[in-house]
Amino acid sequence: YEGLELNKDFISYAKNRYKKDKSKSFTKANILTSKRMLTKKYDAILLISTIHHFSDDELRILLPKLKKMTKKIVIIADIIPDPPHLLQKFFARIDRGKYVRPANEKITILKKYFDIVKTEPIPTRSAVQFGIICEKKKRPA
Numbered sequence: 001y002e003g004l005e006l007n008k009d010f011i012s013y014a015k016n017r018y019k020k021d022k023s024k025s026f027t028k029a030n031i032l033t034s035k036r037m038l039t040k041k042y043d044a045i046l047l048i049s050t051i052h053h054f055s056d057d058e059l060r061i062l063l064p065k066l067k068k069m070t071k072k073i074v075i076i077a078d079i080i081p082d083p084p085h086l087l088q089k090f091f092a093r094i095d096r097g098k099y100v101r102p103a104n105e106k107i108t109i110l111k112k113y114f115d116i117v118k119t120e121p122i123p124t125r126s127a128v129q130f131g132i133i134c135e136k137k138k139r140p141a
Contacts, residue, residue, distance in 0.1 A: 001023060002026070003026040003039075004027055004037070005026065005030065006030055006100075037065070037069065043073075044074070045066055045069060045070045045074045046074075046077075047076045048077050049077065049079060052095070052097030052098075054099060054102065055089055056099075056109070057131075061109070064113060067113045067136055070136060073135055074134040075131070075134075076131065076132040077131050078129060079095060079127045080100070080106075083108045088125075092128075100133055103121075114136060114137055115135045115136070115137055118130060118131075118132075
């Protein structure tokens with residue numbers, strides 16, 4: 001398991017939390033500009049609460065990189081706008097991501113690079129995540 005994050009505080013927390021687990025590593029990196037990451041291949045890539053922090057232009061950079069880096073699947077869990085409960089609405093409103101998209105917009109963007117295997121809402125107390133499982137496209141885009 002290799003975790004990438006731009007926020008050094010999140011990296012410090014993860015390194016401290018998993019310091020005894022040598023199977024996990026955490027790196028401060030900007031996935032949009034890192035060339036080193038393109039040389040790596042992963043069976044699965046997880047994007048947890050990530051997509052809504054990237055503009056459409058940034059996703060046009062990120063998603064082809066992820067397609068190149070994954071051997072099998074990309075799993076995404078990302079917030080959606082206008083969740084049903086008041087507390088969830090509050091957390092969605094204060095989230096720092098500037099690009100919270102409805103589920104159908106996320107799917108449209110992802111379909112340019114991946115085949116969508118499954119989608120499913122993932123309700124939590126603080127938000128509603130939308131889960132998307134993608135495979136590398138078997139046919140050209």
